[in-house]
Amino acid sequence: MPAPLYDALVHHRNLGRSSFHTPGHKNNPEALPQDxxxxxxxxxxxxxxxxxxxxxxxxxxxxxxxxxxxxxxxxxxxxxxxxxxxxxxxxxxxxxxxxxxxxxxxxxxxxxxxxxxxxxxxxxxxxxxxxxxxxxxxxxxxxxxxxxxxxxxxxxxxxxxxxxxxxxxxxxxxxxxxxxxxxxxxxxxxxxxxxxxxxxxxxxxxxxxxxxxxxxxxxxxxxxxxxxxxxxxxxxxxxxxxxxxxxxxxxxNPNAFLPLQEKVAEIKELAQRRGMALPEGKGDPVRITLNTASIGLHGTEAAELFRKAGVEPEYADADYVVLIATPFNTEKDFMRLKNAIEGLPCGRPLPAHPPLPVLPPVKEGLREAVLAPSVTVCLSKAVGRIAAEAACPCPPGIPIVMPGELITKEAVEFLRRYGFLKINVLK
Ligand SMILES: Cc1ncc(COP(=O)(O)O)c(C=O)c1O
The missing domain is CATH 3.40.640.10 (Type I PLP-dependent aspartate aminotransferase-like (Major domain))
Known part of the structure; x- marks a missing residue:
């Protein structure tokens, strides 16, 4: 009998990729009892x-x-x-x-x-x-x-x-x-x-x-x-x-994250030497977020190359690849990741993104906007309507409109640049 989800999971497991995504146990038998x-x-x-x-x-x-x-x-x-x-x-x-x-x-x-x-x-x-x-x-x-x-x-x-x-x-x-x-x-x-x-x-x-x-x-x-x-x-x-x-x-194992911090620091240094930028400011010392746009690659393109090199990232967007490392990643996983980073082609940085539009005015309460009947319209018809859903291009990972907010001309122009074609608005 077909069991498509089960089959897909077995197929994915058999690919044998190194997991740099959730869950943090990485299917490593040392993480949890097998029973x-x-x-x-x-x-x-x-x-x-x-x-x-x-x-x-x-x-x-x-x-x-x-x-x-x-x-x-x-x-x-x-x-x-x-x-x-x-x-x-x-x-x-x-x-x-x-x-x-x-x-x-x-x-x-x-x-x-x-x-x-x-x-x-x-x-x-x-x-x-x-x-x-x-x-x-x-x-x-x-x-x-x-x-x-x-x-x-x-x-x-x-x-x-x-x-x-x-x-x-x-x-x-x-x-x-x-x-x-x-x-x-x-x-x-x-x-x-x-x-x-x-x-x-x-x-x-x-x-x-x-x-x-x-x-x-x-x-x-x-x-x-x-x-x-x-x-x-x-x-x-x-x-x-x-x-x-x-x-x-x-x-x-109260110190389990300390050797991981060192390994991740090495990975980040390698990525920086290869021209990749890292997010600025204070950050999680074990989160690996690589700005591949700075070497001319969309994050989504880099993620495909990582997969070919046996590394499955957590997430990728226009600029970044995000990888989650935990104490349950093996030496083999880190070796693969290093090879994958070294194998990325380096080119000229991709153009920078335009600044975010200002936060739009709120026209309807959040509850009303989320629960009221809505309709999907082309972005070009959305100016002046009230959003029924969030529209969040990544990066920056900051919603340009939230449910209940007015959809402005600036918001539409910004979203169009990120490939948005439609949006849900209140009826
Ligand atoms: C920032 C953030 N908050 C909350 C959640 C929801 O967490 P959960 O999937 O454990 O319900 C997620 C899930 O990806 C998330 O990324």
């Missing part, structure tokens, strides 16, 4: 229940919380998406406004729409300034690190939040491992109130496993009910067990 399939149970008298935990799940979460130094840590088998939903619910149970960095994942936009929360948008470098001009917001929400591994100034933003007594929520989907780097770069160490950590992306955890990490005690008591509002009543036990195992592994 997780045989442990796919459900809520039974001796296996506990995720949203009503009083047995082994509660104990496993407590061990994680003690190890991470949090006020509370909750398991999620529904990815970081569930943790992001819970953070918004905990911080704004009655709705209201949140100051949001424009670098934002769609899970956060959808969560705000579902909960009737209204974003006030700011560019990542303008958070504190915009906060001072919008003192009626009830929380601040940022993404740090972002997909490219860039870190925000969490310390300055959390200090500004503390001054006016509001929480700082951090999408740390790509940074669960930053508790284990030297220096420690995790947002909780810099004053974040809560973080949503996709453990499955950068640690030895099965896909879907994530932690809601609560730093501020005030949000600890209601955490489970906030998670239960959105979570499936059938969370995967192997996924939850992998979160437990990953914590135990990290406790046994």
């Amino acid at each position: 997780l399939y045989s442990l796919d149970f459900t809520e039974l008298p001796d296996t506990d229940s995720l949203f009503d935990a009083s047995g082994p799940i509660m104990q496993a979460e407590k061990l994680a919380s003690e190890f991470f130094g949090t006020a509370r840590t909750c398991f999620s088998a529904g990815g970081c998406t569930l943790c992001i939903q819970a953070m918004f619910r905990l911080a704004l149970p009655e709705g209201g406004k949140v100051l949001c960095s424009r670098v934002i994942h769609r899970s956060a936009v959808n969560a705000m729409a579902l909960l009737g929360i209204e974003p006030v948008w700011a560019m990542p470098d303008d958070m504190v300034k915009t906060l001072n001009a919008n003192m009626d917001v009830r929380a601040v929400y940022i993404t740090s690190p972002d997909y490219y591994g860039r870190l925000m100034d969490v310390e300055a933003i959390s200090a500004a939040c503390r001054r006016i007594g509001i929480p700082l929520l951090v999408d740390c989907a790509h940074g669960a491992h930053l508790m284990f780097t030297a220096p420690k770069l995790h947002p909780l160490a810099y004053g974040a109130s809560m973080t949503a950590d996709s453990a499955h992306k950068t640690l030895g955890v099965l896909t879907g496993g994530a932690w809601l990490n609560i730093g501020d005690e005030r949000y600890a008591a209601n955490a489970k009910s906030a998670m239960a509002l959105f979570g499936s009543t059938s969370p995967s036990y192997p996924v939850m067990a992998s979160l437990d195992c990953a914590r135990a592994w990290l406790q046994a």
